Amino acid sequence: MAEKIPFAPPRIDQAVIDEVTKTLQSGWITTGPRTKALEQEVETMTDVPKVLCVNSATAGMELILRFLGVKSGDEVIVPAYTYCATANVVMHCGARPVMVDINPADGCMDMDAVEKAITAKTKAIMPVDLAGLPVNYAALRRMLEKESIKSLFQPGNDLQAQLGRPLVLADAAHSLGALYQEAAPALLCDAAVYSFHAVKNLTTAEGGAICLHFPEPFDNLEIYKKLNTKSLHGQSKDALAKFGKNAWEYDVSEPGYKCNMPDVLAAIGLVEAKRYLSDTLPKRQKICQEYSNLLSKYDWAELPVLEDENRRSSAHLYLLRIRGIDRAARDRIIQFMFDHDVSVNVHYKPLPMLSFYQSEGYDVQHFPVSLDFFEREITLPVFYDLTETQQQRVIETLAEAVQKEIG
Numbered sequence: 420m421a422e423k424i425p426f427a428p429p430r431i432d433q434a435v436i437d438e439v440t441k442t443l444q445s446g447w448i449t450t451g452p453r454t455k456a457l458e459q460e461v462e463t464m465t466d467v468p469k470v471l472c473v474n475s476a477t478a479g480m481e482l483i484l485r486f487l488g489v490k491s492g493d494e495v496i497v498p499a500y501t502y503c504a505t506a507n508v509v510m511h512c513g514a515r516p517v518m519v520d521i522n523p524a525d526g527c528m529d530m531d532a533v534e535k536a537i538t539a540k541t542k543a544i545m546p547v548d549l550a551g552l553p554v555n556y557a558a559l560r561r562m563l564e565k566e567s568i569k570s571l572f573q574p575g576n577d578l579q580a581q582l583g584r585p586l587v588l589a590d591a592a593h594s595l596g597a598l599y600q601e602a603a604p605a606l607l608c609d610a611a612v613y614s615f616h617a618v619k620n621l622t623t624a625e626g627g628a629i630c631l632h633f634p635e636p637f638d639n640l641e642i643y644k645k646l647n648t649k650s651l652h653g654q655s656k657d658a659l660a661k662f663g664k665n666a667w668e669y670d671v672s673e674p675g676y677k678c679n680m681p682d683v684l685a686a687i688g689l690v691e692a693k694r695y696l697s698d699t700l701p702k703r704q705k706i707c708q709e710y711s712n713l714l715s716k717y718d719w720a721e722l723p724v725l726e727d728e729n730r731r732s733s734a735h736l737y738l739l740r741i742r743g744i745d746r747a748a749r750d751r752i753i754q755f756m757f758d759h760d761v762s763v764n765v766h767y768k769p770l771p772m773l774s775f776y777q778s779e780g781y782d783v784q785h786f787p788v789s790l791d792f793f794e795r796e797i798t799l800p801v802f803y804d805l806t807e808t809q810q811q812r813v814i815e816t817l818a819e820a821v822q823k824e825i826g
């Protein structure tokens with residue numbers, strides 16, 4: 420029997436184990452020097468003025484929406500084709516996620532659909548860099564500059580008035596290291612949030628990083644401080660500050676949240692960050708390109724966009740679509756792959772197909788591109804240690820399964 424090919428195991432090598440052990444032995448395991456060092460690594464990687472690490476991308480996105488005062492009665496535009504976190508954080512704030520369909524070519528949120536969805540209630544737009552491919556940020560920014568769009572905007576508080584348009588908050592959970600016109604897409608957003616969840620390109624087991632890039636006259640350092648406080652119960656001092664000699668006393672200025680990143684997790688991220696741009700990212704990009712090379716001879720293979728004139732994907736996921744099949748055939752192909760010890764996945768079941776969002780009145784029939792993308796999609800394994808021989812086996816197994824379906 421051939422060995423099992425996993426889907427996306429994390430890269431836990433001796434360097435990671437040593438750094439985590441050092442942290443455990445240091446006596447300081449919660450938020451402290453390692454978390455701050457990781458923030459600096461992400462700042463250097465992205466070139467944004469400030470980065471705050473938190474315990475998940477979900478918490479990071481919610482913190483930003485809360486900071487801007489998004490609330491009941493407001494609308495936030497999200498793609499229908501994403502992980503539930505993108506819309507869930509909008510629900511947490513009491514606002515309404517307004518879903519839009521995606522482009523068939525790349526799976527990213529369709530900017531014409533976004534423009535049509537903007538109303539006087541729109542407070543934020545949340546593009547998702549699906550699989551690591553940046554959305555068309557230039558089109559989004561151009562659209563937000565249109566007089567017709569600007570004149571619709573109705574701020575609900577002073578911060579929103581200062582921004583003067585809907586917030587651009589990227590769900591960049593997949594896209595650390597991706598490029599839009601040779602720079603981090605975070606530089607085209609007010610805020611972009613990366614995920615460091617266990618399967619992500621760079622992991623801290625669980626974690627996330629908020630990249631702050633609010634335009635003038637916002638002060639990103641001030642926003643960082645406010646969000647830092649918000650991530651720690653609204654407490655005026657964090658654990659490290661309270662640790663000082665007779666420094667126990669603190670105040671609470673708001674009922675904040677509890678979503679700080681602990682140093683023991685930042686330790687994993689620090690090792691990962693130091694080798695990310697030089698090693699992990701190019702390796703993943705090579706793996707995805709190799710899949711495209713191996714698949715190029717098959718007419719049934721609809722290949723994902725890994726790169727075009729403006730964009731370079733971070734190669735987080737390889738989202739393959741199979742031409743000429745329906746959902747039942749797709750599911751049989753997946754079964755065949757697992758029966759042959761090749762782990763695959765599906766990204767994503769469109770949000771309007773999830774029972775909660777159905778109960779909220781969303782209907783996938785209004786998102787035909789998302790539905791079609793989902794029904795024909797299979798995500799192939801991508802991880803640092805995946806070998807070329809394993810990749811060949813993935814594609815041979817897949818080709819055998821597809822032949823059975825389409826003859």
Ligand SMILES: Cc1ncc(COP(=O)(O)O)c(C=O)c1O
Nearest residue numbers: 475476477502504592614615616
């Ligand atoms: C598109 C997308 N957004 C948000 C998230 C949430 O990230 P986290 O688990 O760090 O909260 C994920 C995680 O899988 C994701 O894939």
